[in-house]
Amino acid sequence: MNKKMTTIFASLAMMIALAFTTSTFAAPLGDNKGDSKGDKNKSSYAAEVSGAVSDVTGTTIKLLNGAVVIDASAARIVSEDSRTTLTIAAITVGTVIEVYGNPGVGNILASVIEVHGPKSDGEMKGTITAADTANSTITVNGAVITLNAATVYKGRNGMVLTAANLTAGTVVEVEVVFVMGKLVATKVSLK
Incomplete structure (x- = not known):
């Protein structure tokens, strides 16, 4: 060896x-x-x-x-x-x-x-031009972004945000990772 x-x-x-x-040094939850x-x-x-x-x-x-x-x-x-x-x-x-x-x-x-989810490889801010609920994707700035069970959603002023709220015309900031040839959202925030 x-x-x-x-x-x-x-x-x-x-x-x-x-x-x-x-x-004895465990990080606290909650x-x-x-x-x-x-x-x-x-x-x-x-x-x-x-x-x-x-x-x-x-x-x-x-x-x-x-x-x-x-x-x-x-x-x-x-x-x-x-x-x-x-x-x-x-x-x-x-x-x-x-x-x-x-x-x-x-x-x-x-x-x-x-x-904890994967760390972000990058982020983008823009308007959603397409939302495909069947394939769990949104398109922002021409890039197709996959949403999954680990994606974290952040609304404005305490508003609860889900994938169902992500419709064409909504302005968002998206943190993404590049996984197996596609962009996957780790976090989506309303702007």
């Missing part, structure tokens, strides 16, 4: 070991005051791991190119931005998540999963 591969495997082993140690969206006692979880999702099959999530396996069957899944409860459909390949749980047999039994 060459030196580069040895270094990669050593780094990976260290990340896995860290994932299975008790974390406002940490015991509301239904927060979690008062994260230090009670023996495992914490975060990273980009490499595979999702049913309620099994793989992180770090499959090196860490998460059982999400009993997990509470929440959005980083809005603290709203999500389903596992919001977790797709490339999504960044933070997992709190306990070690299982060859996996982590997740109790809480915080969905």
